[in-house]
Amino acid sequence: MKGGIFQAALYPLLRIAFAGVSLNGKKANLTIRVYQNKRLIKEEKREFEAPNGVPSAMMFEYLQKLEKRNACLYIATILASINQGALPSCDSDFFHKMRIDTDNILTVNIDNRWSIYASVFDVEEIQKKYISIDGIDYIFPTEALIDFARRRMHISIDRRGAFAFLLYGKASATLAIYQDDLLVYSSHIIFDDDDSAETRSQNDISDIFDDALASDAIGDEAAQADAISDDFNTIEDLDAYMDSMTSSDSSDLNNAILPQIDENPLSAPELDFNEDIQQSNIRRDMLLFNFLKNSFNVFYKNENYDSDFINHTAILEASEGAKSAAEFLRKELCIDATIYPIDVGATICDMAYEEAKS
Numbered sequence: 001m002k003g004g005i006f007q008a009a010l011y012p013l014l015r016i017a018f019a020g021v022s023l024n025g026k027k028a029n030l031t032i033r034v035y036q037n038k039r040l041i042k043e044e045k046r047e048f049e050a051p052n053g054v055p056s057a058m059m060f061e062y063l064q065k066l067e068k069r070n071a072c073l074y075i076a077t078i079l080a081s082i083n084q085g086a087l088p089s090c091d092s093d094f095f096h097k098m099r100i101d102t103d104n105i106l107t108v109n110i111d112n113r114w115s116i117y118a119s120v121f122d123v124e125e126i127q128k129k130y131i132s133i134d135g136i137d138y139i140f141p142t143e144a145l146i147d148f149a150r151r152r153m154h155i156s157i158d159r160r161g162a163f164a165f166l167l168y169g170k171a172s173a174t175l176a177i178y179q180d181d182l183l184v185y186s187s188h189i190i191f192d193d194d195d196s197a198e199t200r201s202q203n204d205i206s207d208i209f210d211d212a213l214a215s216d217a218i219g220d221e222a223a224q225a226d227a228i229s230d231d232f233n234t235i236e237d238l239d240a241y242m243d244s245m246t247s248s249d250s251s252d253l254n255n256a257i258l259p260q261i262d263e264n265p266l267s268a269p270e271l272d273f274n275e276d277i278q279q280s281n282i283r284r285d286m287l288l289f290n291f292l293k294n295s296f297n298v299f300y301k302n303e304n305y306d307s308d309f310i311n312h313t314a315i316l317e318a319s320e321g322a323k324s325a326a327e328f329l330r331k332e333l334c335i336d337a338t339i340y341p342i343d344v345g346a347t348i349c350d351m352a353y354e355e356a357k358s
Contacts, residue, residue: 014071015041016356019063020348021055021077024319025171028055030062031345034070035353045345053080060133067133076138076352077126078145078344080172080190083119086143088184088305090115097304108144114182116143138352142167142174143186148351149316149342157181161311162299164335166292169344170319173288175295179308187295191284285324289332292325296333310335316342 020031028050034042048059067073087094090109095102095117106123108116118141130136140148146165150157157163157178167174170191177185300307313329315322317339326337 015069017066017070017073018349018352018356019066019073019075020345020352021075022318022344022348023050023053023077023080023171024169026051028059029345030059031343031349032066033346033349033353043346054129063133074137074352074356075130075133076140076348077136078140078142078348079118079122079126080142081119081122082188082190083122084117084141084143084186084188086114086116086176086183086186088114088179088182094304108141110147110183114184116141116147116183138348138355140348140351142188143176143183145344145347145351146174146176146316147183149347150314152347152350153340153342155314155340158311160308162308164310164313165316166313166322166325167316167342168318168322168325173291175292177299177310179305184305185295185299185302187291187298189288189291191287281321285321285328288325289328292328292333313337315339318342318344 015034015036017032017034020033022029022031026049028048030046030048032042032044032046033040046059046062048062049056050059063073063075087098087100089095090112092102095105095107095115100117104120105117106120110116123139126139127136146167150165159180162184163178165176165178167176172188172190174189175187176183296310299310313326313335315326315329315337322339326339329335329337
């Protein structure tokens with residue numbers, strides 16, 4: 001950390017640079033913003049190889065040169081992990097009630113009303129990757145980025161029900177549900193290079209922190225999540241399913257991905273997939289739809305708070321392709337959806353800028 005650098009008297013004299021690092025599969029996208037006298041004087045975007053999520057030597061060399069050209073450089077990223085979440089409480093007893101071992105997590109208290117947490121092991125893993133350039137300054141949980149973005153974009157939340165945000169990226173997606181202006185539930189899905197996916201909901205936290213949870217310490221919500229069987233357990237299941245589909249049995253697709261929110265689910269129209277969409281993208285969408293369906297089910301069945309009906313979803317589109325998710329929400333789940341483009345790298349820079357001033 002570079003504390004104290006943001007003193008008002010130094011603003012006219014120093015050039016302060018911020019590097020927002022966003023990992024997308026095997027690529028690392030960087031947004032660079034340089035400030036002087038509280039004004040943005042330069043912005044630059046770069047892309048580097050990041051095999052297995054590890055920044056390349058060329059990226060580190062670039063950051064070192066950037067640090068030499070400016071008085072100070074802040075490097076920030078978001079936590080690309082399923083081992084993070086949000087809880088509608090700041091009380092450690094509530095964490096224990098949710099079977100979360102507070103010794104193995106880092107927490108952020110939001111307005112003394114709700115909390116964001118992340119695995120300390122995942123944070124340490126990221127820190128180790130940046131040792132060669134004297135470390136990284138900020139690692140923001142994905143939920144923190146969503147909350148920052150919705151405030152910055154002035155997206156108003158209707159308090160008459162629950163309101164969902166979906167951060168839609170190329171390599172991952174995060175669902176965050178607000179209720180009475182509290183982030184009460186979140187879940188994550190990470191897409192592998194072969195379009196298979198790893199998912200975790202806030203309430204399904206078994207095995208996240210190694211031995212932090214006893215074998216019988218799975219909460220009711222986690223048990224409910226396990227009870228909700230995925231339609232597609234492996235990418236092979238999806239391949240077989242997609243190969244078996246014809247135009248005459250497209251109605252089966254609706255039945256396969258329609259969420260069982262109540263005993264009489266609504267019959268929604270078919271999704272309109274364009275013919276030029278690659279098969280792999282369709283498989284990825286199907287995994288995302290199944291993730292959304294199961295996440296909403298877990299939220300509705302949560303016994304720790306009264307779950308209101310979700311009446312709207314704001315999709316923060318970090319990568320092209322969110323239209324299919326919006327159509328699924330509208331047509332299959334009967335939830336209104338609005339797409340808001342978001343530059344994740346620039347948002348990370350903004351978050352780091354605000355943190356450095358505080």
